Amino acid sequence: MTALTVNSSPVLLTYCSNVHPGETLESICDTLDRFTVKIRSGIFPDRPMGLGLWLPAAVAARLRDEKARAGFREFLARRELFVFTLNAFPYGGFHERRVKQHVFEPSWADRRRLQYTLHCADALAGLLPEGLTGSISSLPLGHAAAGYGREQQKAAVRHLRELGESLQERFRRTGVSIVVGLEPEPTAALETIQQGVEFLNEAVFDGEDDPLRQSIGLCLDACHESVMHQDLELSLARIREGGVRLAKIQITSALELMQPLHDRLLLERLKSFDEGRYLHQVVVKDARGGLTLYPDLEPFFSALESGRLPADPVSLRTHFHVPVFARSLDGLTTTRPELERFLKLAVTSGLTDQFEVETYTFGVIPDRERSGMGALDLGSALIRELRFARDSLGG
Secondary structure: OOOEEEOOEEEEEEEEHHHOOOOOHHHHHHHHHHHHHHHHHHHOOOOOEEEEEEOOHHHHHHOOOHHHHHHHHHHHHHOOEEEEEEEOOOOOOOOOOOOHHHHHOOOOOOHHHHHHHHHHHHHHHHHOOOOOOEEEEEOOOOEOOOOOOHHHHHHHHHHHHHHHHHHHHHHHHHOOOEEEEEOOOOOEOOOOHHHHHHHHHHHHOOOOOOHHHHOEEEEEEHHHHHHOOOOHHHHHHHHHHOOOEEEEEEEOEEEEEEOOOOOHHHHHHHHOOOOOOOOOOEEEEEOOOOEEEEOOHHHHHHHHHOOOOOOOEEEEEEEEEEOOOOOEEEOEEEOHHHHHHHHHHHHHHOOOOEEEEOOOOHHHOOHHHHHHOOOOOHHHHHHHHHHHHHHHHOO
8 A cells, every 4th residue: 555665665655635625525525536536647557545635623523434434435445545644734614715823723722623633533543554554633732822821731731642542542452553743833832843842742741651652743844844944854853852753744845035125026926925815924034043933924014014124134934835846936936955855864764654745725826926836737736746756755
């Protein structure tokens, strides 16, 4: 059931289905038929293709039913597809007109988040091929600006420990191994991998021998780390040194503008990415290495217009996932060079064998910019992204 072989080791590669709208099991199946079957034929024509599914809360609850799960398993098998990872970050409504900070709701302080994640684990356990470890990515506790404080963190720790104990009990009973990875993101309670490692070790795990380390870890989204100007190689080292499990790596690339005050036309183009659905946090780096974070593109441009940007900004990065094969867009750039170097290190690190392309923003990229990226339609863009990822991993 493996997709690639790198240095004689199996590596699982997929893309995340949260790029597709649809919040019922029927609409998910329709999307798999319209897009994923063709993608499998283009990338893995001689073997089954693994899936990274986003399961909204209602679908996750439905797939706890064995009859529904068996029907979905049969549907997948007929199309030479299998599931090894889930995205349990968005609870629902991920393609509504305005998502923004609501993607962080409910937080890990809310018991609904625990219940949703347990439902996802139930569904994944019933879909996972024998012998594979399953992974689930989840939000990094909550949104920092939404009143997420000490009491909320205490509740989150209780819920995470309860989650880990449930996953460990399942493993002892059935042998099915599933790891949930918190996914640090700018403006969240956990913004970087370093913060994630510190939180798990200081607040969640009870010492180095805590069995919950096998079930709770981190998901490294390359775009998120790059926006925060983190060294991706160092992020891997922190995971290893901290004894934290890496559930999976999300292969993602951020939009970047060098010397952001030097070209008004480029700033106008960047402004066209300020759309109303998703959060696009901005981090500006100054000449001294200082970082200034803005919660979205709109507040960044407000600061620009009022002359409140830091002095001597040398680069700007925004949390806008762009196709990972895109490099230079007539002045705008991406973090693809960092991503390519990182993937070569990541695949040989042995920290995870699960890699997932996640360019969920495809539908909100401005038409002109999407054309310049060479991403005219979603299906062909996903194939190009997976080919880029496959080649970068060395598969």
